[in-house]
Amino acid sequence: MNIITFDIEEWFAYIDQGRFKEYDLYLDTILNKLDEQQQKGTFFCVGEMGRLFPDVIRKIHSRGHEVGCHSNIHTWLNKMTEAECREDTLRAVDSLEQCIGEKIKSYRAPAFSIGESNKWAFEVLAENGIERDASVFPASRDFGGFPNFGQEEPCIVEYNGIRIKEFPICTAKLLGKEVAYSGGGYFRFFPLSFIMREMKRTQYSMGYFHIGDLLPDTIGVLSKEEYEAYFKEPGTFKARYLRYLKTNLGKRNALKKLMRLMSSVSFFNLEQADSMIEWKQSPVVKI
Numbered sequence: 001m002n003i004i005t006f007d008i009e010e011w012f013a014y015i016d017q018g019r020f021k022e023y024d025l026y027l028d029t030i031l032n033k034l035d036e037q038q039q040k041g042t043f044f045c046v047g048e049m050g051r052l053f054p055d056v057i058r059k060i061h062s063r064g065h066e067v068g069c070h071s072n073i074h075t076w077l078n079k080m081t082e083a084e085c086r087e088d089t090l091r092a093v094d095s096l097e098q099c100i101g102e103k104i105k106s107y108r109a110p111a112f113s114i115g116e117s118n119k120w121a122f123e124v125l126a127e128n129g130i131e132r133d134a135s136v137f138p139a140s141r142d143f144g145g146f147p148n149f150g151q152e153e154p155c156i157v158e159y160n161g162i163r164i165k166e167f168p169i170c171t172a173k174l175l176g177k178e179v180a181y182s183g184g185g186y187f188r189f190f191p192l193s194f195i196m197r198e199m200k201r202t203q204y205s206m207g208y209f210h211i212g213d214l215l216p217d218t219i220g221v222l223s224k225e226e227y228e229a230y231f232k233e234p235g236t237f238k239a240r241y242l243r244y245l246k247t248n249l250g251k252r253n254a255l256k257k258l259m260r261l262m263s264s265v266s267f268f269n270l271e272q273a274d275s276m277i278e279w280k281q282s283p284v285v286k287i
């Protein structure tokens with residue numbers, strides 16, 4: 001089962017750049033391609049988009065796709081206290097539900113930022129009516145992640161008496177490190193043939209894309225101040241340069257590559273996948 005998801009935040013995250021028409025165009029290209037392939041995606045949207053750009057969210061919803069939640073303002077969950085996360089999730093879910101008039105049931109944390117150190121986030125999600133999560137990175141990584149998760153397929157996460165259906169991100173080994181090959185910067189980096197081979201090798205895959213990953217122009221190295229304001233960690237030269245490389249690698253062909261992938265693979269969204277899975281037989285991961 002191959003799942004396709006998009007994280008929708010650019011209109012809000014880069015509001016001062018005013019490139020809304022360009023983002024709209026990329027979104028339309030994706031929506032048209034999904035129609036052509038008769039496929040549905042899950043679009044994880046930041047809550048503030050529901051307040052500031054409701055037409056974008058309503059367009060996604062009216063074309064028959066699932067609207068999920070991607071936090072309120074794209075703050076990484078590992079940089080929030082539990083109380084802040086509770087407030088953030090409440091605001092985000094409320095905004096999106098008011099925008100589309102339907103319950104939001106799926107969630108993805110920005111940058112897969114739920115890990116061992118903030119697993120209380122699952123409680124916060126459950127309190128807000130979230131039934132499906134796609135935030136787990138089931139390996140160790142620079143920050144967060146679940147090194148001992150032990151599942152690379154949909155499963156049930158159990159924490160403190162609550163249960164959530166989990167759709168973890170898929171990883172592949174690159175230079176001894178587990179990387180999320182099926183989206184983001186890694187999708188641009190790996191040849192399409194490698195990505196398709198990996199997707200076919202496993203029974204489950206999860207594609208994840210941001211509009212920003214598909215834009216062809218390069219983004220400069222962030223200043224120390226910009227980096228620290230956004231990532232809330234020391235903006236060393238190395239950190240800023242690595243971020244620059246990750247943001248810009250393989251940008252020229254990214255949209256074309258995505259269109260080719262969507263033409264050759266049958267994708268489903270989380271809502272469809274949820275109804276196709278025999279959850280009674282799925283593994284339960286106690287965290």
Ligand SMILES: [Zn+2]
Pocket residue numbers: 007008009070074110111210
């Ligand atoms: Zn995002």
